[in-house]
Amino acid sequence: MNKEEILNELLQYFINENRDVHINSIPSDYKEKRNLLRALMNIREPEPIDSKILKLQDELLKEETVNRNPVDPCKLPTIAEAFKGRSIPFSEKLVLWQGDIISISADAIVNAANSKLLGCFVPLHRCIDNAIHSAAGVELRLECDEIMENQGFDEPTGLSKITKAYNLPSKYILHTVGPIIDDKLTKEDCRMLSSCYTSCLNKASEYSDIKTIAFCCISTGEFRFPKDKASQIAVESVCNWLRENPERFDRIIFNVFTGEDYNEYAKLFR
Template identity: 35%
Template structure:
């Protein structure tokens, strides 16, 4: 079973091998966690993102992930993933699970032993927090990810409590 932890705190301060960025498809930085990660990482992160070839103005499609160096962050890598916009996608749970799975697979391919996730799609993309927690935690509990430490960094006590309750329920 993977080693999962729920933390209330700032993901940009995580001391892990890879920090996951809830990005937009162009990987240009933006608001929310994406903007915070880009700001903390410095201009090197945007330069790294711009090296990723865009196809029809998209560097990372919904449900996929890309990896770059981490700039000024304490991690070695930033894994950029694009979650679904909850009310726009037919099967948002499938795309959200794919975003977590792709991020974890990239981390393992790059010999990462630890990874920090935000609550992907729960901000401006409108994904309900409890439902997102259930999809994320269920995906991360897969046997293929048992050898990586997974930390979920949540903003605010309310979000932390919801994610912790979902994890506690799964551990029963």
């Protein structure tokens, strides 16, 4: 089967299994069809799935991952190389990289999750949680559901869980729930954000095959944590952790998506 034939079969399956979704016709344009598939995956509950369909989904997503030309984190310039002449602790390990986190082949990437830990159910939402689950595949929601069923309660702010990365170029995903800012920023908000970074590093350090880890900008999107303070906490938390564990990890990447986020980190490193 070619790529479009696979896409058509996946669409038919996801439409047929969800009787609450009413779609009059499937678009003819490939991009529109692909967006429809992503939307159907976004709203799908963590239910068992036909193994044949899962295999087709994996084939499609793996090809898309390859086509993104995954970035090798060890080939990215470190802070020591990019910001020469600046005295930054552990600058030979730290990296500032602007790009899409689903396109980096770090051993582990960090997902800014919500307390249900099942991913974003809003079709085609632009949050990182949606992007990661969409690119990883429905297996990720199934594993997260199993974790949460065993836990029996919502994921607390500031902690982390680890899963496989499935169809992403990474091996693992670290899921952490950052603080939500509804009013003024508090010391407790800052402490909880720092805990997100520390918890992810602690969890990742339990796995000997995790040598590189890419952090997203936790809580600065939908959760409204001020970007300037969040970047400061991120760098300080990682450096403080490395002071206690100086031999751990080859690269820790601060992954940013926008120029605004990049500039906040760059100010610190300059």
